[in-house]
Amino acid sequence: MVFPFKSVEDFKINITEEHELFRKAVREFVEKEVMPRWKEIEESNRIPQEVFQAMREQGLFGIGIPEQYGGQGGGQLTTAIAMEEIARAVPSLAVAVGVNHLFAIPVLLFGSEDLKKRYIIPIARGERRGAHANTEPSGGSDVAGIQTRAIKENDHYVITGRKVFISAAGEADYLLVSARTSPPQEGKRWWGITTFVVERDWPGVNIGQQFRVIGMRGEQPYEVVLDNVKVPAENMVGKENEGFKVVVTTYDYTRIGIAAQATGIAQAAFEKALNYALQRELFGQRMITFEIIIEKLSDMYMRLEASRLLTYWAASLADQGRPDFITAASLAKTFATESAEWIARQAVQIHGGYGVDFETGVERYLRDAIITTIYEGTNEIQRLTIVRELLRQAFGEKV
């Protein structure tokens, strides 16, 4: 057994000149249209419609969605670059894009042609917005433990249940909803879950309270209550009772986007800290000359670049269709999100009192970074996945 790498292919990051041109274009766009509005978004807890309109015109809602379904095309690496650059400006706007992917990816991977045409085209064009309603009060980590029910009646299902922490539910037109259609089978807790596309306007879909979470102001999640919602059978995504696979496969991909979000947050926090250390004079000298600050900045930069490389590596493996991209995505998500939290914390410290003052726009990176360690599979769950996959690949062992 050759461990951990089997071939040189395992190391490849397939970044091209086109990717860098794309990054430049996204960066120019967000610096002009999005960055100047960060304070307004934080204070109002809303992303202005003009920002969404500008995003639409740039085609940024269609990144990663095939052209035949109204998107701009581009794979996981292109998507990661877009997410990174948007998050560098306003992380909650990257959440808005990411949530669209959480809706679109399951439909693209498992949905019928009819569902793709009906629901993905308007999402890719930015005309409609999607949400992904999986987490329940019983616990988000245990996807198999959901209690929402979908009961089949003739040519439709009737869904009843409660979902919590659903990003963009208040603004979304379509929701990807998971529900239990059958009891679990012996030794197969995951069996019996089914996923559906539910339209926000259908009777019985109620958007409840908005959660006041620590960060991601502008795109904070909602409660969704489903009260006898009648859903046509053709809106099922994938096969009946096999929705667990739909949900977890979706996160395998979108997790790379979270790693990219975290890299964007870390980049922004690092840039601010570096600039501040260059400008700030203390004890008659520039702060950048203090050894302890140099050590902080070098460690921040080290973790930032390592996060970026891991993220691009996971995205490259996914673009090559390699099944082991799943481990890479978990490694990237865990490392990049914890690095972003640490880097943002150092950026606050380097700014001293100004670091914890809202006006400088530094403390928001720390608040946003903490959230990235929690959603789309907490980092504890990622660590379980990493070791399980490692044992499976290395020894063929299932734990």
Ligand SMILES: Cc1cc2nc3c(=O)[nH]c(=O)nc-3n(C[C@H](O)[C@H](O)[C@H](O)COP(=O)(O)OP(=O)(O)OC[C@H]3O[C@@H](n4cnc5c(N)ncnc54)[C@H](O)[C@@H]3O)c2cc1C
């Ligand atoms: C801002 C925000 C936006 C979100 N957006 C969405 C969304 O759009 N759609 C959606 O469906 N969900 C969304 N979520 C929910 C998110 O995915 C869950 O919060 C997350 O999966 C954790 O679930 P939980 O909060 O119920 O915690 P729990 O699952 O109860 O976990 C609590 C703690 O126990 C740990 N833990 C759990 N199981 C194990 C284990 N086996 N071993 C070790 N430790 C374990 C966890 O890591 C965590 O630290 C969002 C959450 C937030 C905060």
